[in-house]
Amino acid sequence: MADLWAALSPGWQDLLLALLLVAPGLLAGLLVLRGLRPLPLAGAMLRRFAVVNALFVLLIAVSVGLGVGLLAQERGLRQGSARAADKFDLIVAAPGSEVTAMLAAVYLQPSDMALVSGAQFAEIAAAEGVEFAAPIAFGDSHQGAPVVGTTAAFVTHLAGPLAEGRLFAAATEAVAGAFAPVAVGDSFTPAHGQGPAAGEEEGAEGGAHGDFAYVVTGRMAPTGSPWDRALLVPVEAVWEVHGLANGHAPDDPRIGPPFVPELMPGTPAVLVRATELWGNYALKSRFTRSDLMAFFPGTVLAQLHGLMREVRAAMSLMAVLTQVLVTLSVLIGLMILVRLIARSLALLRAIGAPLRFVFAVVWAYSAALIAAGAGLGLALGWVAARVISGVITARTDVLVSATPGWAEVHLVAGFVSLTLLMALLPAWLAIRRPLLTDLRG
Amino acid sequence: MPAPALHVRNLRVTSREDRVLLEVPQLSVDAGASVALRGASGAGKSTLLHVLSGLVRPEAGQVIWGGQDIAALSEDARARFRRETLGLVFQDCQLFEELSALGNAALASAFAPAAERARLRRSAAGWLAALGLGEAGPRPVDSFSGGERQRIAVARALAASPPVILADEPTAALDRANADALGADLVALAAEGGRTLIAVTHDAALAARLGRQITLADGRIVEDSDG
Known part of the structure; x- marks a missing residue:
């Protein structure tokens, strides 16, 4: 297996890793949504509380964007400084x-x-x-x-x-x-x-x-x-x-x-x-x-980058920790949002919707927020990386060209997958809520 | 599906504080009958309706619809029972504000098997037309008056052609004219389909249209008479 993996090109390895990371969340989605059609109702709930939902998406986007921008910037800086030394044999x-x-x-x-x-x-x-x-x-x-x-x-x-x-x-x-x-x-x-x-x-x-x-x-x-x-x-x-x-x-x-x-x-x-x-x-x-x-300047630079490895590790850890905190915030936020839509969910249950369908509506609603936030975050991270690169280039004259790459895709894929799995919890809690109480609003 | 008869036996519902909310030793409703549940606020009318619909599970007793005791069913099985047997009308309409009139009337199509979705939408559109809202299907529900919204709720209750309709104060939020019109439609549509109709109501005019009057007080049936 390891040999097979090693035989793949880096591009294929990155692509497969991204797919592996996102697979648990997508698989959960396939299982939850199988044979059901909850999206029209999830869409209605998204429109019902559009402002709150938009703010929630923005929260996810900013957090994901920060993580993406941070990682891309660090790599861009490293590559830029190496490129600047390229001609100095x-x-x-x-x-x-x-x-x-x-x-x-x-x-x-x-x-x-x-x-x-x-x-x-x-x-x-x-x-x-x-x-x-x-x-x-x-x-x-x-x-x-x-x-x-x-x-x-x-x-x-x-x-x-x-x-x-x-x-x-x-x-x-x-x-x-x-x-x-x-x-x-x-x-x-x-x-x-x-x-x-x-x-x-x-x-x-x-x-x-x-x-x-x-x-x-x-x-x-x-x-x-x-x-x-x-x-x-x-x-x-x-x-x-x-x-x-x-x-x-x-x-x-x-x-x-x-x-x-x-x-x-x-x-x-x-x-x-x-x-x-x-x-x-x-x-x-x-x-x-x-x-x-x-x-060789390249060697000295590599040594400097080596010394900076700890800083890089700390930055990566910060990015991951940020994502974990965001993930927890997303979870709590989803639980709060589910309370907003509790009456609609109770109506569905009252008129005979299967619990699995109600579960799927809540999960699809959460998944839409997560996917929108992550997608917007990736775009925000890209813009942030470009802007910060421009500032660094202007200040140091080292051409820093930080654009999100596979590392950032992996970060977002892992985040999306984890939050999609965690979204199962508010969906489960939603169908455990007291029906009559929610129905009365 | 033919309308099932209802048999309630030794029903008992208590509050968390163990206060008796409902105590009905015996109650039967014939298939296709129309019944008004009446009484003062807090008498137990809505609680009885909720028990009959399976929204509330009693502490004791049986609620037998067509031979099936729904009190003994799991939550999912009770949901299936409601889906297949009951049409529910609530006092405050309970509509999805972001959906159209037809989207609300055909709400059950969202979770119906694929083969039934088109039929449900056609049926919902037909009931909207029968209730005077034939052209209004695509309009968002927030553009409708209170009376029209309740008609949409009635169309939703009838869309799946249930043999039983349970209505909780269906005319309470309407003015007299709208209440009378809706009450007349509700009774007529139930009668046409041979449906059982049980309605909680304070509305004497609506109650008078129904064949049987059951009055509750302190959670107990104190009067049961044919209209």
Whole structure:
């Protein structure tokens, strides 16, 4: 059996699991409704107390939507952050925290890092199996957008062909990220630092690099990463604006590698791409040593996600607990609603309706509320996930695309099944109510 | 189905506080008879009607309809008995407000076997027409007057062509003209079908139309006379 299950594709496994989860509730429904036609009367009762029933459906929908949205969001965030790191095969930096280096180099989070020296960079760039090595030099910004010094090869590696314009070809040119706050043809002056405080000193001595301006020559296609808001400039320019050598001889107007090791001031991080995939492992091994550290951002991210597993488990538990509480609320709510329709049920019993029919009317009435609430909840969860994804994307520049998937379908299927089974209880209690008392209202 | 005769023996119904609500040593009603149950409020008329319909199970005694003691039946069996034998008319109509007149008159079709549903709907439509509401079938019941609503309730009671009609104050909520018209229709329709009609009523005019008057006081039959 386990082998058979393992042989199924994930899609089939998810579909079957969803069916298995919802099956108990549907089976109960089939047994309850078999040979009966309670829906017209259940519909009449739904219309009779339309406002109360609508509120009840809304309660279920909001609760289910919260659970769905929470789960989808967590997964979307995980996938989005992984996607943002996708282009960063191997990072080499000065020894320190891999997490800090990854946050700085991949997610452009401001941090102070020791530098990889010119000689070390030259060694990395010249190593066997390196397709290219790109310095990533950050620290400046413009209107909140990080200004990152690198090479043209890295720009192409990161985003492919430009969406607009051309790559930078001189130290005074820049390429804008897809959503950077500048247009092609604009000029801008970089400011020291990143984040909200950056540029506050602008105008003051040492705040902005007032005597230096970049011209935007091109715009990258969207990458779904914080690089979409970045301004990418030749790394030589970053060194120059800080009054340092630019990696080339004074009479050499070129930009880009190779750099003269003695004239290269250093860079916080180096992105390395190997000619072969397996080459990355060899390079990682080679540059993991006392004066350098090499790491795969994907691995570090996986470790971070691993650390977050407990948080994820807690979130999942919260989602399930919420659903359990909602399920209990649904049960209590149904019992209250049954009191509202008790007189109609008593009339049915008085004119000779079989108890099984009355039972089926109450169950069908409950099932309609549950199904409507769950369906609306799934839709609400989808909308909530989209809205929250948009907010997170806007705030972090990590493209988070959270749409409900199988996990959410399973959650809703389990919820629907459980509540449909629990709806048997108010139906049973309904036919145990005192007939004459209910008939008199 | 021919109307069954009724035989009640040693009937006793008490309240939770053990107060005697009804004590009827013996009562018989012939098949096809029409009977008015009369008496002051609290005399036990409605309780007797509820016992006769199987809505209330007595503490003691037998309620035998056509040889079948319904007091000894299970709840589901008593429901079946009501479904097949009785047409009930309540004082306050007891209609499903969200259904049409025809939907209410044919309410029993909701739980009838599939083969009988169409016949029940046809029958309900026919009774609505017979009661002067032939064109009103599709209209929602909340658009009808009190008298019309009670006619819909009567059509519902007759839809399954029951041999017995039990009515609890069927004209109490109606004005004089409507009460008279409905009372006349009810009696006539029962008589035409050879049905047994037992009605609890304070309405002297309706009682006068019925063949037999039974008066209760303190849960006991104190007078039993032919009209």
